[in-house]
Amino acid sequence: MITTLAGGVGAARMLRGVVAAFGPESDSPVALTAVVNVADDEVLHGLSISPDIDTVAYTLAGAIDPVRGWGLANETWTAMESLRRYTTSTGRSDLGWFNLGDQDLGTHLYRTSRLAEGAPLSEVTAEMAAAWSLPVTLIPVTDQRMATRLVTNDAELAFQEYFVREQHSVAVTEVRFAGSDSCLPAPGVLNAISGAHALLIAPSNPIVSIGPLLAVPGIRQAVTARRDITVAVSPIIGGAALKGPASRLLVELGHESSALGVARIYRDIAAIMVIDEVDAALAPQIEDLGMRCVVAPTIMVDRDAAANLARIAIEAVRSSRP
Amino acid sequence: MITTLAGGVGAARMLRGVVAAFGPESDSPVALTAVVNVADDEVLHGLSISPDIDTVAYTLAGAIDPVRGWGLANETWTAMESLRRYTTSTGRSDLGWFNLGDQDLGTHLYRTSRLAEGAPLSEVTAEMAAAWSLPVTLIPVTDQRMATRLVTNDAELAFQEYFVREQHSVAVTEVRFAGSDSCLPAPGVLNAISGAHALLIAPSNPIVSIGPLLAVPGIRQAVTARRDITVAVSPIIGGAALKGPASRLLVELGHESSALGVARIYRDIAAIMVIDEVDAALAPQIEDLGMRCVVAPTIMVDRDAAANLARIAIEAVRSSRP
Numbered sequence: 262m263i264t265t266l267a268g269g270v271g272a273a274r275m276l277r278g279v280v281a282a283f284g285p286e287s288d289s290p291v292a293l294t295a296v297v298n299v300a301d302d303e304v305l306h307g308l309s310i311s312p313d314i315d316t317v318a319y320t321l322a323g324a325i326d327p328v329r330g331w332g333l334a335n336e337t338w339t340a341m342e343s344l345r346r347y348t349t350s351t352g353r354s355d356l357g358w359f360n361l362g363d364q365d366l367g368t369h370l371y372r373t374s375r376l377a378e379g380a381p382l383s384e385v386t387a388e389m390a391a392a393w394s395l396p397v398t399l400i401p402v403t404d405q406r407m408a409t410r411l412v413t414n415d416a417e418l419a420f421q422e423y424f425v426r427e428q429h430s431v432a433v434t435e436v437r438f439a440g441s442d443s444c445l446p447a448p449g450v451l452n453a454i455s456g457a458h459a460l461l462i463a464p465s466n467p468i469v470s471i472g473p474l475l476a477v478p479g480i481r482q483a484v485t486a487r488r489d490i491t492v493a494v495s496p497i498i499g500g501a502a503l504k505g506p507a508s509r510l511l512v513e514l515g516h517e518s519s520a521l522g523v524a525r526i527y528r529d530i531a532a533i534m535v536i537d538e539v540d541a542a543l544a545p546q547i548e549d550l551g552m553r554c555v556v557a558p559t560i561m562v563d564r565d566a567a568a569n570l571a572r573i574a575i576e577a578v579r580s581s582r583p
Numbered sequence: 584m585i586t587t588l589a590g591g592v593g594a595a596r597m598l599r600g601v602v603a604a605f606g607p608e609s610d611s612p613v614a615l616t617a618v619v620n621v622a623d624d625e626v627l628h629g630l631s632i633s634p635d636i637d638t639v640a641y642t643l644a645g646a647i648d649p650v651r652g653w654g655l656a657n658e659t660w661t662a663m664e665s666l667r668r669y670t671t672s673t674g675r676s677d678l679g680w681f682n683l684g685d686q687d688l689g690t691h692l693y694r695t696s697r698l699a700e701g702a703p704l705s706e707v708t709a710e711m712a713a714a715w716s717l718p719v720t721l722i723p724v725t726d727q728r729m730a731t732r733l734v735t736n737d738a739e740l741a742f743q744e745y746f747v748r749e750q751h752s753v754a755v756t757e758v759r760f761a762g763s764d765s766c767l768p769a770p771g772v773l774n775a776i777s778g779a780h781a782l783l784i785a786p787s788n789p790i791v792s793i794g795p796l797l798a799v800p801g802i803r804q805a806v807t808a809r810r811d812i813t814v815a816v817s818p819i820i821g822g823a824a825l826k827g828p829a830s831r832l833l834v835e836l837g838h839e840s841s842a843l844g845v846a847r848i849y850r851d852i853a854a855i856m857v858i859d860e861v862d863a864a865l866a867p868q869i870e871d872l873g874m875r876c877v878v879a880p881t882i883m884v885d886r887d888a889a890a891n892l893a894r895i896a897i898e899a900v901r902s903s904r905p
Binding site for chain 1 (some may be wrong): 627669690715
């Protein structure tokens, strides 16, 4: 079994490669599981929205919008345009900042109804994965509510406020995961970690995507116990993130925006670090941290590139085994 | 000022006539207010839905779907089709029985957000009326939550379960309005009744549309105090309702499915009853109840017919004044 710790877009692309290399239609199929971040989840307009779960599911279903990188392909925006009639009339454009496509709304309507019935998010996520015939078992890291909070000089923002509304253009002084202390790992999460033959930390944001997973009590210990078979792929390439605020957040929170900075964050939980070829010069310093460093092309320009990266990461685990 | 007690479709058509006859673009403009039923309101998929308010607003905006009689014209159903992927996969078609058009969803997204902020429904409804530039002041009868419950031999149903899901095809033994005891009339409702020069009871369902209005503490007394200027239009024509379960409900609850049966329900609160020409023979019995009975064409085939009916009803009030 290969288990992946996953955020949103970067993890979704990585998982697409994992499926290509090790999924049911590959030459060497194994069971695939993804443990997905839910600290970005929001209730907006009464609807329960799980952006990372949706991004991973839509990507693995081949239904993601390839240009935007989030939401569904061939999406329409009728509901949002209708909403705008009201927000324009009342000067409340602050109510319409989170884009909800019409197809995407179907997902939120279903999830919201099921959660309101009392179904845990893990059950609803499994139903969603089945509805899309996904080749990966998707598990939210927890069924409880935890929320990434980003503290700035002026305010404390929810993740989607920071990421979507403010376009991550404000300086962050602190990140915390409200409610994480009382979260439990969702059913299946600890087994997916303890039973994995390889544990892959996707090239997601270490602070706000992987950070919340590790903040759920029991997860960090479980991953640490599997350090020998854990491989992390750096989301920082040539000192920058391909997308999103990882680089900026790392610096603002006192880390280095480099593959080395990421390696320092993961050194206690991962034995192996995969970094991009442009960062090859950092390999000795990463190995000095007590990690094995693998240099590879890490930009997942297409599924083949992602599959290649997945093979390299998993092979590194296999070849490292005592 | 003309104030109308309103349910959904029948009231919306009546109000269109009131606007044509007495609205801002008429020869004799007066202030128009509608007090609208909210006991059919539902939270579905996390969204706050007010079917009667929406039907009245969309109709007065000229935006109602003319064929269905509810929802918006040129509607699309992308979100519902997307929802069906999940409900089909999980065999949960019971989660998708209430049709939500994509444009209509914009209304619900706005309303839900505003209510979640703590805005009272009356304020949100006023915003909605402004966004559509409606020529009528719309007020929900109450800002509190009340819910029509229909008791059958097998179950107790919420209104939309009865009306939409069961297509009002089950026998009802009792109707009650849960929570009505602790409701207050919304701001402006009592003034709209006490300050009206004519009070019009729209040809809505007497049991489940007008009934809930009268169940809000203070409303029945307020209307009774204005009995002299209150005119009710019978929704029953030739013993049947044009649409919906009014006829069946009347019989099941021990009333007569006729304009006379409706007059008996309203005799204490309305001095004048408008009935259709086909029911002219009932006029003497209705006058025996102590009401004045006006016979008129009451089928509102178009706006002119509705305007004509409105003029007849309001003229009856004017000519009855001592």
